[in-house]
Amino acid sequence: MAPSLCLIKRIPRLMSGAAFLSLVAFSNLSVVAPVSASSGRDDLSDADLAKVEAILKGPTSFDKSEPFEALSAGKATGSAEPAAKAYSQANKPLSREDRQWFQLGFSIFKKLWVSSPASTKASDGLGPLFNARSCLRCHPANGRGHPPEPGEIDARTFLIRLSVPASTEEEKASLASKVANAIPHPVYGGQLQDRALPGLPPEARVDVRYETVPVELADGEVVELRKPTFQLRDFGYGDPGDEMMMSPRVATAMIGLGLIDAIHPSDLQANADPDDNDGDGISGKINWVKDKRSGEIMPGRFGWKATEPNVYQQSSHASVGDLGLSVPILPSHFGDCTDAQEICKRFPHGGQENLGGLEIPQVPMDMMVFYTANIAVPERRDVDDPQVLMGKEVFHEAGCASCHKPKYVTRRDAALKQHQFQLIWPYSDFLLHDMGPDLADNRPIGDASGSEWRTAPLWGIGLAQNVAPDATFLHDGRARTLLEAVLWHGGEAQSARDHVVGLQKTQRDALLAFLNSL
Secondary structure (H helix, E strand, C coil), X not given: CCCCHHHHHHCCCCCCHHHHHHHHHHCCCCCCCCXXXXXXXXXXXHHHHHHHHHHCCCCCCCCCCCCCCCCXXXXXXXXXXXXXXXXXXXXXCCCXXXXXXXXXXXXXXXXXXXXXXXXXXXXXXXXXXXXXXXHHHHCHHHCCCCCCCCCCCCCCCEEEEEEECCCCHHHHHHHXXXXXXXXXXXXXXXXXXXXXXXXXXXXXXXXXXXXXXXXXXXXXXXXXXXXXXEXXXXXXXXXXXXXXXXXXXXXXXXXXHHHHHCCCHHHHHHHCCCCCCCCCCCCCECXXXXXXXXXXXXXXXXXXXXXXXXXXXXXXHHHHHHHCCCECCECCCCCCCCCCCHHHHHCCCCCCHHHCCCCCCHHXXXXXXXXXXXXXXXXXXXXXXXXXXXHHHHHHHCCHHHCCCCCEXXXXXXXXXXXXXXXXXXXXXXXXXXXXXXXXXXXXXXXXXXXXXECCCCCCHHHHHHHCCCCCECCCCCECCHHHHHHCCCHHHHHHHHHHHCCCHHHHHHHHHHXXXX
């Protein structure tokens, strides 16, 4: 989770190296949420619970917007203007001191890391294998990524996850105990790095080809979908063998992460119905994962397959896998390098003993996590526009809201004050759902099968291509438009997808107007 507010208030903005090291040793404070479903909302009084139950009721009519619907993130909602910077604002309730902390975190998020040794000792340690030189390169303007175009080499906003089936009893035990959620490839690790420091070969290059898949809608309009095939070439460390499983992923938007972290676990569990006991064809389930700091098994909330329990762990894994930097919970200086890549581990690293021996010590890590936890969600637009309201009704009639659950009230005891007891509208249940064979990567991870994906939150999605003009949708970026994304839905979402196919243009345009208003 993000650092506690009380900790942040007490951290001096400038300190000596010795003081910094002392703070690093004792600043790993966190609030770990209980995960017992039977406890329910144990953070709320009876009066609060009554308020929450009332405000979370679904819409009873579609002739006007619901109370506070325009404020996607409650009091933390940011402005949608200018649209190109809609994902680059801080949560509104931040104090002046917290805004300084936010800016310090942003300076780390955008930092261009260099190889070691270097004169810029606070910025060296990149790689040796990596995908990008900064977090901002993967998440342009804090927005979504896109896959490389056919023949394009640059894949900085896109990556390939790797794993192999568990083959030993030890590997099977590590999966069962949640110590690991996938078994990394013995040579290429858990993620393909397509960039490397001079003198070291990158692991491989990614090629993509597309097949056109036409879909005819009820009114005769034809939408041409593109079905991708991803292939790896130019392997730098030998043939990977036949057992390697791969999953393409585009970078996700960075907005609202701290508020997602502040949703009570019992609310996530209340949405789950893994055996479809209510018979509605929707069987969402939690991906239970281990928090590396507390050791607790918790609901996954972040990542395309809900593999990360909180913002802190998500940020830590990205720093290691994407940039090759050591962090407090993953102190290896060599990122995703494996023992089989012996040359990789002979490169110098950027850890400094006077700062704890890490390339991103605890306090800079807390700064960056605070930044990523406090990027504002832009406000809704046109919530009372008749076309948008019609589209909202279509959204509910089609069954989209069964998985894209509109709203929550965050914890009273959330770690950060600005995230406490806020009505938020992320449009996700944050559960795993079977999306059918067309979207399957056939690579299980944790409790997620090869065809199961976390419901992606929809808030801010209407501004995605204003923020990052090349942004695409779905896990591998195959969808160039929101309509294409809807038409790729299958599995548990097949009936909702078919409902959309059967719409007339007026209703379909209204649905898209609603999505673009989010």
